Amino acid sequence: DADVTQTPRNRITKTGKRIMLECSQTKGHDRMYWYRQDPGLGLRLIYYSFDVKDINKGEISDGYSVSRQAQAKFSLSLESAIPNQTALYFCATSDSSSAGLAKNIQYFGAGTRLSVL
């Protein structure tokens, strides 16, 4: 979804480096999410934020941190990258003001492929 933009699209880094993945959205949604995708494991939730002052841990938050700089921006940081953090990372948004089904639809960015050597 072009309204959810992730940068960079690809990144190679070394073990121990700090790295930040950025996500911005023009959908005006209040809720934002970071997921990690590994083959056969589907998407696992790392962190989520329901508004600018709200940050919540997901299923696999260890080794990650996030910052919600504005309603439209949600960044994910790896303070000291390790090889098992090699994965495809997705940002998603949703709109809590929508009713019923629409409230639960999440819109995804194109992903960031991260390799930690």
Add this chain to the structure above:
Amino acid sequence: GEDVEQSLFLSVREGDSSVINCTYTDSSSTYLYWYKQEPGAGLQLLTYIFSNMDMKQDQRLTVLLNKKDKHLSLRIADTQTGDSAIYFCAERGNAGNMLTFGGGTRLMVKP
């Protein structure tokens, strides 16, 4: 936590029907979704079903829900090569706004 399971891989011939299956454990699921992921892209919502329905049809797509067995399926009629992608089943429980995703089923369509 809640769990959503899918088979990893499905191969069909162009023009045949494809059936992708999903099972889930959360008995309080309210909405169930199918997302499609094409190569190099994020996930896009394909279709959905509310938990009080047992079937939904949308052009070539048919979603069947067996709530008693906690089984969801997606049938694609007249499968085309453009349908080749990874399909994710996801469910939303009764509390919160969080989705639980299955591992994804890679559909390969042979000409």
